[in-house]
Amino acid sequence: MPMTADSGKPSIIGLASAIFPLGLFIALLLCLPQVAAGNIFRVQLDWIPSLGITLSLVIDGLSLLFAIIICFVGFFVATYAASYLPGKPGLGRFYLYLNGFLLSMLGLVMADNILALFVFWELTTIISYLLIGYECELEAARQNARQALLVTGAGGLALLVGFLLLGNLANTYELSQIYFQSGKIKADPLYFAVLLMVFIGCFTKSAQVPFHFWLPNAMTAPTPISAFLHSATMVKAGIYLLARLHPILSDTTAWMATLVVVGGITAIIGSVLAIQALDSKRILAYTTIMALGMLTMFLGGKTTPALTAAMTFLMVHSLYKSSLFLVVGIIDHQTGTRMIDRIGGLLKPMPITAFAAAAAALSMAGFPLFFGFIGKEIMYKGALTEEMFPVFATSASLLANSLMTAAAGLLVIRPFLGHKRKTPLSPREAPWTMWLGPVCMGSLGLIFGIVPDWVGHWLIKPAVSAFHPSMEDIQLKLFYGINEPLLLSIVTLSLGIFLFWLSPPLRRFIGYILRHTPIRFEYIYTLGLDGIAKIAWAQTRLLQNGSLHRYLCIIIASVILGVGIPIFSSGAQFLFRIDFDPSSPGWLLVGIIAAAVVAVISARSRLLAICSLGVVGAGIAMLFLIYGAPDVALTQLLVETLTVIIVALVLLRLPRLGQRQLVPYAVKWGNAVLAVTIGMLITALILAVNRTPLDRSLTDYYEANSYIVAHGRNIVNVILVDFRSLDTLGEITVVALAGLAGYALIKKGKVE
Amino acid sequence: MRSLILKTATRLIVGLILIFSIYLLLRGHNAPGGGFSAALVAGTGFALFAIADGPAAVRQAIRTSPQKIAMGGIGLALIAGFLAQMTGQPFLTGLWWIWQNGRTSALAIGTPLLFDLGVFFTVLGTILTLLLALEEN
DSSP, X not given: OOOXXXXXXXXXXXXXXXXXXXXXXXXXXXXXXXXXXXXXXXXXXXXXXXXXXXXXXXXXXXXXXHHHHHHHHHHHHHHHHHHHSTTSSOHHHHXXXXXXXXXXXXXXXXXXXXXXXXXXXXXXXXXXXXXXXXXXXXXXXXHHHHHHHHHHHHHHHHHHHHHHHHHHHHTOOBHHHHGGGHHHHHHSTTHHHHHHHHHHHHHHHTTOTTSTTHHHHGGGSOHHHHHIIIIISGGGHHHHHHHHHHHHHOSXXXXXXXXXXXXXXXXXXXXXXXXXXXXXXXXXXXXXXXXXXXXXXXXXXXXXXXXXXXXXXXXXXXXXXXXXXXXXXXXXXXXXXXXXXXXXXXXXXXXXXHHHHHHXXXXXXXXXXXXXXXXXXXXXXXXXXXSSOHHHHHXXXXXXXXXXXXXXXXXXXXXXXXXXXXXXXXXXXXXXXXXXXXXXXXXHHHHHHHSHHHHIIIIIHHHHHHHOOSOOOOOOOSOOOSOHHHHHHXXXXXXXXXXXXXXXXXXXXXHHHXXXXXXXXXXXXXXXXXXXXXXXXXXXXXXXXXOHHHHHHHHHHHHIIIIIHHHHHTTOOOOOOOOOOTTOTHHHHHHHHHHHHHHHHHOSSHHHHHHHHHHHHHHHXXXXXXXXXXHHHHHHHHHHHHHHXXXXXXXXXXXXXXXXXXXXXXXXXXXXXXXXXXXXXXXXXXXXXXXXXXXXXXXXXXXXXXXXXXXXXXXXXXXXXXXXXXXXXXXXXXXXXXXXXXXXXXXXXXXX | OOOHHHHHHHHHHHHHHHHHXXXXXXXXXXXXXXXXXXXXXXXXXXXXXXXXXXXXXXHHHHOSOHHHHHHHHHHHHHHHHHHHHXXXXXXXXXXXXXXXXXXXXXXXXXXXXXXXXXXXXXXXXXXXXXXXXXXXX
């Protein structure tokens, strides 16, 4: 009997988690009438008032469009994953990341303060890292997660620089106030620096050439995550930011030319790569790169049709691409493979999935009556009216769209309609939780395609007017009459069908070119990473070879050089008068300490050495006691006791001392010189410190307020747990972490 | 080296050491002592216990993993900090409850004591983590 996928009984955690995005989605829908009427919702909380950072959230048309997409897709992805992932360990962790991502993404699109926006931006990067590496037992997952983190994280740092510059130019970090200073910012010579930094941030996040390589590799994430983060939401963050900053930074040659050229090239490269892939998930990833390129290209424009095209295509793409990702996940889950040349004839065993796939693919290919057709019409209208390079924009759109039509065919025609093939698992229909999302999104693609003016009025128009106020009326219509966009659409479809028919030789041809292309952007990344690893390795071998003796020597020598040279070269006077009082009991202690030091040096057994060292410590503790620091003395004494116990435990495991005299005399003398020098240096420093007059204002404050404010007579303790408790909190955290690290080291030695 | 004399004496001494450590912890606000010293004393007590009866007996006695004690300590310190924030004051501000005993004396108990307990458990947990790991190796 052939194997089938498990029944996919949905996990309760998953279904319960899905309620959260659903609730948010409904709440956002309730905002719709107000926002469509031109109103703005605004909340403001003080966050770091001393730095002027507020957590101000704004819902306008643009944020609402993104937020609705995020919650809508988020809901279906959560339901879907309930059946896709159960049985795997760490499902709770998965949903924690998923909902954490949802919130960060919502924060990103609603933040009005650019520094808050940056924090949310980085949160999405980090959660994306955790999700790509979700199956962390796979080497590829870990590597790809790290690649995505490094590429988008580096872009994030550039973005931070851009934001800080922008904030300085405008003298505020609130976007709603920066808008008014657009003219001043564009006239400033630093404008280009801001632009460059913002572009690097957006291009890395939204996978534009030459940073696009991380996105296909991010496909090691579980499929619902690819559908959510890497097609519908996170990769659109760059697009969102370009739209958000459009009224501030756009309208210059630099803005328009860069976005149109980079976006156009990305779109072409993405769609060409899509045609040659066989893994259906990679095809989707490459077509996502293509879509992101198109969006970037349209945001380079400044005419209403171009910007409307960007927002419409954004929505079209989110609907069909998430749906297709989820379909590919279903195929993978139910048949055990997702290579398009290994599946076929799935229509009969999986009719519901086939319907969803067909609806999404027809929208992607841009057939009339589907939302994708509307998107394509408006895209051509936008491309023809681009301010810069309209011919390039139109031809890039035409080529990329035709290739995308062919890719849609590749994804659906053979797998569902072709003749049946043997797959690892015998295919059968997916559980309802899995097909619910694709079916709903596919149907919406059809409904929106038939009555587009509804979407146009409620979502697209408010979104565009949020960042492009001086606009003509926007209307999405099924049929505008016989005009250039319609002709271009017809050409696209025919060309797409032709390319699909031609796809096997085309795939071989592109594959041949790719194999013989000398430079790939991913190689530069790999080279850089390897170089860093090699340098790190070399300096670790040199400085941290595992010998504690060498560590100590390096540390002490650096202190001598770093502290000693500046002091003695500054010409400070080091003539001290030492009060010699022979009757002081201190001298007795000094004598004991000196004798113990001699015992440490000449000891023949480690135990004797460590006990003698304990005597040194106890002697110093006594000195503290004599000179009126009982708390320090107590602590010193206790630490010495514990140190002796712990070090004795360690030393019992080491070979006996004195049996082999392997240490050469030169090294011994070197040690002696280092030890004596550091001792003299520290003594000189302490004497010098004692000679400077003490500023007593802080001490006086503590003395005066210790009992009155903090109800304690022991000033040392009051300082530790009350006046400066934040320091203590940091210190105990360090103590606990050091303990964990030590534990790991001890246990590691045991395992090996 | 499981000596019967050491074992028997340890039973008694460890108890005394732990009581002394609690005493140090509580008096710390007014006289030498406090969470850090108290934890060192308690750690020494447990070290003695571990030498006499072996690390397994210590693990049984503390009933939970030392790492959890350390993390719980940080948790207590954070709670002490957030309590102040909940009343609208800056993080880690000391809050005090003064309990009047007649007219002459009063007892002041506040979040700094909770914080000091956090220090105590963090340091004790860390000492135990390392000590037991070394003993068991």
